[in-house]
Amino acid sequence: xxxxxxxxxxxxxxxxxxxxxxxxxxxxxxxxxxxxxxxxxxxxxxxxxxxxxxxxxxxxxxxxxxxxxxxxxxxxxxxxxxxxxxxxxxxxxxxxxxxxxxxxxxxxxxxxxxxxxxxxxxxxxxxxxxxxxxxxxxxxxxxxxxxxxxxxxxxxxxxxxxxxxxxxxxxxxxxxxxxxxxxxxxxxxxxxxxxxxx
Amino acid sequence: xxxxxxxxxxxxxxxxxxxxxxxxxxxxxxxxxxxxxxxxxxxxxxxxxxxxxxxxxxxxxxxxxxxxxxxxxxxxxxxxxxxxxxxxxxxxxxxxxxxxxxxxxxxxxxxxxxxxxxxxxxxxxxxxxxxxxxxxxxxxxxxxxxxxxxxxxxxxxxxxxxxxxxxxxxxxxxxxxxxxxxxxxxxxxxxxxxxxxxxxxxxxxxxxxxxxxxxxxxxxxxxxxxxxxxxxxxxxxxxxxxxxxxxxxxxxxxxxxxxxxxxxxxxxxxxxxxxxxxxxxxxxxxxxxxxxxxxxxxxxxxxxxxxxxxxxxxxxxxxxxxxxxxxxxxxxxxxxxxxxxxxxxxxxxxx
Numbered sequence: 001x002x003x004x005x006x007x008x009x010x011x012x013x014x015x016x017x018x019x020x021x022x023x024x025x026x027x028x029x030x031x032x033x034x035x036x037x038x039x040x041x042x043x044x045x046x047x048x049x050x051x052x053x054x055x056x057x058x059x060x061x062x063x064x065x066x067x068x069x070x071x072x073x074x075x076x077x078x079x080x081x082x083x084x085x086x087x088x089x090x091x092x093x094x095x096x097x098x099x100x101x102x103x104x105x106x107x108x109x110x111x112x113x114x115x116x117x118x119x120x121x122x123x124x125x126x127x128x129x130x131x132x133x134x135x136x137x138x139x140x141x142x143x144x145x146x147x148x149x150x151x152x153x154x155x156x157x158x159x160x161x162x163x164x165x166x167x168x169x170x171x172x173x174x175x176x177x178x179x180x181x182x183x184x185x186x187x188x189x190x191x192x193x194x195x196x197x198x
Numbered sequence: 199x200x201x202x203x204x205x206x207x208x209x210x211x212x213x214x215x216x217x218x219x220x221x222x223x224x225x226x227x228x229x230x231x232x233x234x235x236x237x238x239x240x241x242x243x244x245x246x247x248x249x250x251x252x253x254x255x256x257x258x259x260x261x262x263x264x265x266x267x268x269x270x271x272x273x274x275x276x277x278x279x280x281x282x283x284x285x286x287x288x289x290x291x292x293x294x295x296x297x298x299x300x301x302x303x304x305x306x307x308x309x310x311x312x313x314x315x316x317x318x319x320x321x322x323x324x325x326x327x328x329x330x331x332x333x334x335x336x337x338x339x340x341x342x343x344x345x346x347x348x349x350x351x352x353x354x355x356x357x358x359x360x361x362x363x364x365x366x367x368x369x370x371x372x373x374x375x376x377x378x379x380x381x382x383x384x385x386x387x388x389x390x391x392x393x394x395x396x397x398x399x400x401x402x403x404x405x406x407x408x409x410x411x412x413x414x415x416x417x418x419x420x421x422x423x424x425x426x427x428x429x430x431x432x433x434x435x436x437x438x439x440x441x442x443x444x445x446x447x448x449x450x451x452x453x454x455x456x457x458x459x460x461x462x463x464x465x466x467x468x469x470x471x472x473x474x475x476x477x478x479x480x481x482x483x484x485x486x487x488x489x490x491x492x493x494x495x496x497x498x499x500x501x502x503x504x505x506x507x508x509x510x511x512x513x514x515x516x517x518x519x520x521x522x523x524x525x526x527x528x529x530x531x532x533x534x535x536x537x538x539x540x541x542x543x544x545x546x547x548x549x
Contacts, residue, residue, distance in 0.1 A: 004251075005272040081252035081266050138272065146251070158246040160253070165244070180243035182417060183397040183406030186346040187389025191353050191376045196342050197367050 006138035007082040010091060013135035017091065025094035026087050033112045037093040038074055040116025042066050044123045045147045046174075055109055058120040068170050070150040077150075092143070095136065099126045200224050200489040203474055205460045205504070206496030208286020212431035213334060214493055215454075216439035220446035226453045226489070227439065228476055230496070231282025232261035233456035234289065234414075234432050237423065241414035248413035249290070256281045256290050256414065260479045261457050270499070280499060284456055285432025287497070292411040293379035293428050295340045297331055298522070299369045300324040320520060335367075337438075338380040338429040344389070345376065346407050351537050352529075380429035381405045381415075388418060388427075399425065458485075463492060463508035471510065498522060 010017065017023045043052035048064015078089040085091065093113070100107060100114040103125045109117030115126065130140035149155075152175060157167040172179055202218055204211045207229035215227040232255070234240050240255065242248065248256050252267060258280035259267030270280070281287045300306050301314040305323030334340075345353070356374040364373035382404035387396045389407045397406050399421035406417045406427065415428030424437040442449035457479040464473040464486065473488035494501045502518035510517075 004269040008269055008271045077252045153245040155246045163247055181392050182394045183408050184392050186407040187384050188345040188350050190344050
């Protein structure tokens with residue numbers, strides 16, 4: 001819902017997107033650049049031991065967003081749900097990389113994506129700039145939550161055809177979640193035996 | 199000519215449709231989203247299946263999940279949850295059913311009256327609302343919830359903070375209580391095992407403490423639809439509404455149309471609402487019907503949207519105001535002891 005509102009806000013801001021070169025960048029974005037950009041985003045939202053997390057200077061021993069393996073699902077979902085805004089994922093990548101070069105014109109690093117080459121603090125600065133730009137504010141608000149949803153749900157191992165899991169979700173371990181169940185042995189009675197209010 | 203067309207089969211429309219039809223009125227209930235007639239088939243416990251904002255069965259979009267969701271442009275950066283389908287947002291709420299604070303109504307005379315937004319009080323009295331609360335709470339039913347591990351820990355924290363226990367249905371002060379919720383009480387094996395074979399109805403009745411309220415409740419397995427634990431209107435009021443002719447003397451069964459998106463209220467030259475137009479999602483067919491009365495209950499967002507898009511008047515300025523919505527209240531605290539691991543995703547009785 002909020003994702004679509006963010007896309008709608010971008011669709012209304014074609015002048016801004018064009019003047020900053022983000023539309024043009026989206027049109028020539030390669031699959032490798034898109035993967036690099038979104039891996040950099042996944043590492044920012046849920047750091048892990050992967051190269052993108054290490055490069056940003058914030059990493060963990062436990063698996064993170066890149067390890068969970070939702071990059072392709074993220075890209076596909078962004079594009080399939082916004083038919084009114086072609087190449088939505090590429091547009092998002094164009095915005096992240098364009099603002100990354102404003103934050104740090106020479107980020108260095110080995111990744112194709114300037115955003116993926118930023119430090120963790122510099123990535124936060126990218127979102128700060130987006131949050132201060134009216135047409136980008138909805139995207140800045142929803143993108144972290146959207147990415148986190150895919151990281152912490154079963155998305156990486158969920159088969160939409162059979163509506164079942166093809167493996168054990170890494171995120172369940174990350175959050176110490178015991179997994180789905182039809183019920184739990186949890187009933188502890190009633191607080192002070194209170195059964196009603198009047 | 200039909201008596202009433204109700205737009206939206208969620209928390210409001212299902213109640214109104216049932217109440218009118220059981221008294222003998224001819225009611226058509228329109229719902230833009232899916233029918234959700236078989237929770238055990240329609241729903242799963244997986245968050246990816248339920249609440250994926252793009253393709254989840256609880257998204258705001260058409261019944262056909264291969265088609266994209268509907269777009270709503272927002273005037274500001276905000277996030278709110280919409281859900282299309284019979285039951286509306288009662289399908290993914292946690293059953294929490296508190297009453298509104300009396301202080302936001304015109305008849306409140308408490309000493310803390312000025313602590314409320316007195317410039318925007320609801321334009322009627324709390325006492326006027328109470329009989330309707332009583333009736334709905336009795337029908338669903340709304341009852342005092344039991345404790346699980348999370349609730350027990352929460353109550354210990356609330357007591358440690360010195361908060362008093364609220365003993366009334368009405369909110370009278372800063373306090374805590376086991377929540378009043380619309381979830382059937384656990385009986386039999388419910389809440390006492392995680393073995394799915396022992397959680398089948400009627401060996402288990404009511405809440406099984408599965409924690410999957412927000413993915414849609416279809417527990418206990420094998421229970422008739424009207425005995426599913428969480429009282430979403432899709433499993434409580436809707437079964438009553440579509441069978442009014444069989445249990446209410448003089449009642450008439452509600453006609454329920456899912457996949458029917460209301461697009462316009464049509465008015466006459468005096469701006470009187472005369473008919474309603476809707477689009478059938480699967481075929482694109484456009485249908486217009488003229489009833490005696492049109493009731494708009496298509497959520498706090500879609501109702502004013504349809505109202506304004508139809509050019510209806512707003513003489514008292516209240517269309518689109520007084521937004522009330524189920525939102526995710528969360529309390530974060532640090533306990534001076536290990537609370538244990540996260541066993542399940544939602545508590546059944548926190549308030």
